[in-house]
Amino acid sequence: MVNWQKAMILWLQDKVDILEYHSVRVRSAKKSFQLPSVLRLRKYIRPHFSSVKVKLSRQNLFLRDNYICQYCGNRFPEKALTIDHVHPVSRGGKHEWTNVVASCGPCNNKKGNMTPQEAEMPLKSKPVQPKWLPSKEFSYKSFQKRPTSWEPYLSHLKK
Ligand SMILES: [Zn+2]
The missing domain is CATH 1.10.30.50 (DNA Binding (I), subunit A)
Structure with missing residues (x-):
């Protein structure tokens, strides 16, 4: 999930296709833009977390x-x-x-x-050092609160 500022940057850099728009517009000095609500990444952008050590908390x-x-x-x-x-x-x-x-x-x-x-309590999975973690905002709970305009693009996911 990206915030709208990041989404605008990706769009301006030609990295995403905008599939749907929100009804709000934002203005820059010269132009006004309609905020995208559904984006498709043109290319997978590798998260640059690999060099970051995830803190054990x-x-x-x-x-x-x-x-x-x-x-x-x-x-x-x-x-x-x-x-x-x-x-x-x-x-x-x-x-x-x-x-x-x-x-x-x-x-x-x-x-x-x-x-x-x-x-005699076997582990469900072997503990590993994580390379990166999903952002806390992208929790199961926030996923359930997703905008309704996402629905057609998420139809393959289980409810
Ligand atoms: Zn338990």
């Missing part, structure tokens, strides 16, 4: 794991999730991307001071 971790507890596989709101160290810190596990997963409270309690093998 609570929120970034939950974003990486899609708010899904990596033990029971259920999705939880942020406040119900905890950070679990796969190899417990008390037993030499490090606080690093490859050793942390999102876990719901009950799973974290159940696992306690054990490794997934000892607790």
Whole structure:
């Protein structure tokens, strides 16, 4: 998702096709433009995040794991999730991307001071160092609040 200023720049740089417009217009010194509401990228623009190290924070971790507890596989709101160290810190596990997963409270309690093998709680996916994270604005919630003019272009997506 791009904000309208970025969208205008992409359009002026000839990188996007405008499929639909909003009813609002914006003015520059010389011209007025109608704001685009649906854009198609002409070419995939590689996000230039690859050199950026994603900070290991609570929120970034939950974003990486899609708010899904990596033990029971259920999705939880942020406040119900905890950070679990796969190899417990008390037993030499490090606080690093490859050793942390999102876990719901009950799973974290159940696992306690054990490794997934000892607790017989296999991980849903192997923890990795993320190369980039989706912006927080582009959450499932905001996706549900998408403008109605997007509908025809998103018809292939499951509701
Ligand atoms: Zn769980």
